[in-house]
Amino acid sequence: MSAFLGHIHYWLYRKIQLLVERENLILEKTTKVVDDLAEELHSISVDTYGEPINPSIPLENIIDHNNIHGWLSNQINIASVREAAFIKDMLDTNADENAIHVVTAILDAFAVQGQACGVVAQDSLEEHTAPAIYNALQNFYVNGMPCDGGDQIVEDSADRFTWVGDHRLQAGYWRTAGVDPKFMMLAYQTWFEAFVKAINPEFELITTEDNGTRLYTIAKK
Numbered sequence: 001m002s003a004f005l006g007h008i009h010y011w012l013y014r015k016i017q018l019l020v021e022r023e024n025l026i027l028e029k030t031t032k033v034v035d036d037l038a039e040e041l042h043s044i045s046v047d048t049y050g051e052p053i054n055p056s057i058p059l060e061n062i063i064d065h066n067n068i069h070g071w072l073s074n075q076i077n078i079a080s081v082r083e084a085a086f087i088k089d090m091l092d093t094n095a096d097e098n099a100i101h102v103v104t105a106i107l108d109a110f111a112v113q114g115q116a117c118g119v120v121a122q123d124s125l126e127e128h129t130a131p132a133i134y135n136a137l138q139n140f141y142v143n144g145m146p147c148d149g150g151d152q153i154v155e156d157s158a159d160r161f162t163w164v165g166d167h168r169l170q171a172g173y174w175r176t177a178g179v180d181p182k183f184m185m186l187a188y189q190t191w192f193e194a195f196v197k198a199i200n201p202e203f204e205l206i207t208t209e210d211n212g213t214r215l216y217t218i219a220k221k
Contacts, residue, residue, distance in 0.1 A: 015142045017055040019079040022113045029105040041089040049082040084177035114191035118198025130161035130218040144169035165214040
């Protein structure tokens with residue numbers, strides 16, 4: 001049955017697996033701050049939006065072979081909304097003296113995974129340019145389905161690659177979950193920064209504003 005599956009399906013599935021792994025990492029790190037409350041809030045998001053996939057299960061053993069595209073799209077939706085809902089509940093419920101520690105734990109989870117993915121991506125980086133690093137980044141974080149279209153590119157040169165950081169392909173998930181989009185953008189920015197630094201420390205991620213438009217730039221130092 002796996003003969004019906006192509007490279008792009010495994011590529012998407014790996015990114016879904018990473019979403020689930022990051023959600024688990026957020027749970028692990030926030031549990032150290034607020035103990036059982038993190039587990040309780042995570043259980044609510046699971047009950048509401050669906051069980052996480054088991055990242056250890058091969059794609060061919062879990063996917064709906066009669067609806068390959070629909071299954072992958074649905075899993076991206078479930079995992080993205082569930083993670084965002086869990087983050088929202090953690091932020092809303094811990095607005096007291098634990099607030100800064102919860103925020104730190106969540107951002108640390110994004111940074112740790114971004115750094116780990118950047119290290120892995122080093123092996124497949126064929127050229128050390130800003131566009132190559134951006135392309136490598138696309139292999140690790142969920143940025144919609146291929147049919148959704150990609151980011152809006154602003155600048156593309158060997159030493160600088162800039163795209164619009166409006167997160168339009170994630171924003172719908174955030175709206176469904178009701179999470180603060182500014183916090184989620186900060187979390188993703190943290191992930192990107194860690195990834196770029198890890199894949200090639202000669203480059204850095206810069207976040208700027210241009211007439212109200214948020215921009216991400218991978219730039220050579």
